[in-house]
Amino acid sequence: MDAIGHDPPNFECDTCGRYFRSQHAVEQHMTDMDHWAESSESGEPEYECDGCDDAFNDEDDLRDHEVKEHFYCDPCNRYFQDWNSINQHLHGKLHRNSDIRCPFCKEMYRTATGLIHHLERGTYSWAPLDRDKLYEAVRRRDPNGIISKKLLTWSGTIRYEANERAWNHAVEAYECYLCHRLFGKLASLNQHLNSPIHQEKLYHCPNRRCGSEFTTLAAVMNHLESESCGYMCFEAVQKHVERIVDPSRMIQF
Template identity: 55%
Template sequence: MMATCGTCWKEFRSDQARQQHMDAFYHHAPEHECDTCFRFFHSFSAVVNHMNAKNHWQYKCNDCDDSFLSKEWLRDHEVEDHFYCDPCKRYFSCYNNIKMHLNSRIHRGQNMQCPFCKQRYTTATGAAHHIESGSCPSAPGLDRDLVYRIIRAKDPNHIISNKLLEWSDSTRYEATSQAWNGFAYECSLCHRQFQKLESLSQHLSSPVHQQNLYHCPKRIACGREFTSLAGLMNHLESESCGYTKFENVQKSAAGIMSSDRLIGF
C-alpha cells in the first residue's frame, strides 16, 4: 500500500521516501493513520477500530500474533500471558513466579528505608520485620509490642489493627534443655520439633504463638489475621486477596514508617 503525505496528499512507494519528502518540505503524515498499513481515516475512533480489527498496533508480541498501543501494554501482556521478563530475557513457569521475580531486588532495588537507622530493604515486609524484631541498632527497645502501640495510635478506625479490649505485652517464652523429648526439642505449645535448642528458642521468640494484632483491610471478603505487621505486609504484597497492588503497599508502608499520618491504603 502506498504511503500518503498528510499535507499535500502525494503518494510514495515506501515510508522512507515519504519521510524524506516530509523532512524536506516540513509536511506531516495523515493525522489518523494506521501504524502498520498506512491506511488513514477521518477520525481517531475509526483508526482505532481498524487497528483492533486487523491487529495493526505498533508494538507486537514475539510469542503470539497480538499487538499493542504502547510498550507498557505489551510488557503487561508478556508478563501476564507468557510469564516473560523482557529486561532479563527470561521465561517463568507461572504468573506467581514471574511476579516474585519482578518484585525482587533485581528489579526494585532497595527503596524501603528504616526510618531510624536508614538501612534499606527491598520490600515493606523486610523493613517491618527489621523494626519489629528489635534488630534496629538506632532504636533500642523498639519491638513488636511498641510497634503495635504506634500503629494503633495511627489507626483509630482499625483499618489494619485489631480492636483489642484487653491486651498486654507479648508473653515471653524460654526454651530449656527440658524440652528434649528423647528425639528432638519439642515446643510445648504447638508440638513442633527441632533438632537444635537454638532453633526452638528462635521459634519461641517469634510472634507465632502471640495474639493476632492485625487484620487484612479487606475485612469481610478476606478476614485473615496476623501476629505481626510484617506478616500483614507480606500478605498484602502477595496480592493474594486482591485488596491492593504491591506498589501501593510500599507507598503506604513508607508513609506509616516515616510520618504521623493516619493509616490508609
C-alpha cells in the same frame, strides 16, 4: 526408629550438629562448610536455621541456606513446594527493587515487607521499635482499626523459655509443647518459641471481605503485596508503608 529398628547415626558435625552416615560424609561436610571446630574463631554460630540443625556465622549464609534447602523466603515468611516455585517468587515483583529507606538506620529495603520485618525485629539499638512498640504506635494512629485489632486484654509479647525438660527421649529431640515441632538444639527451640509464630494476632487485612489475621505487620504487608485478595496493587503498598513509619501521619489505605 524404634518401630523399624533404625539406629541414629553417630557422625555429628562439630559446628552445626547435623548427623551423617559415615566419617567420610561428615568430614566432607565440615570441609565444604568450614565447620571444623578448630577453625571456628567466633565460637557457636550466631544464626541458626529453624528448619534443621544447621547454624551459620553470617546471616546471608543462613538466608541462602533457607532458600536452597527449605524453599523458605525469610522476608515474606513463606515456604514453597520446590526450587522452581521459590526461584520464580524471588524473581517476581515482590522482590524487585523499591528503594524503601529505613527512617532510623537509613538502610535500603526492596519491599514494604522487608522494611517492616526489619523494624519489628528491633535489630538496632538506635531504632526505638520492635514488634510490640510498632503495634502500639500503629494502634494510636489507627483509631478506626483499619489494619490493627482492638485487643483490650493485650499486654505485650509473651516470652517463653524452654529448659532441658523439653527433651523428648522417645524421639531424641527437643519438643515445642505448643505445636509439637521438634528441634535438635535447645537454643533452636527457644528461638522458635520467641518468634511471632505462637503470639496473638495483632492485625487484620484492611479488606473487610478478606478477613485474614496476622501476628505481625510484616505479614500484613506481605499479604497485600501478594495481591491475593485484590485489595491493592504491589506498587501502592510500597507507597502506603510510609504512613506506617511516619509518626505525623494517620494510617489510611
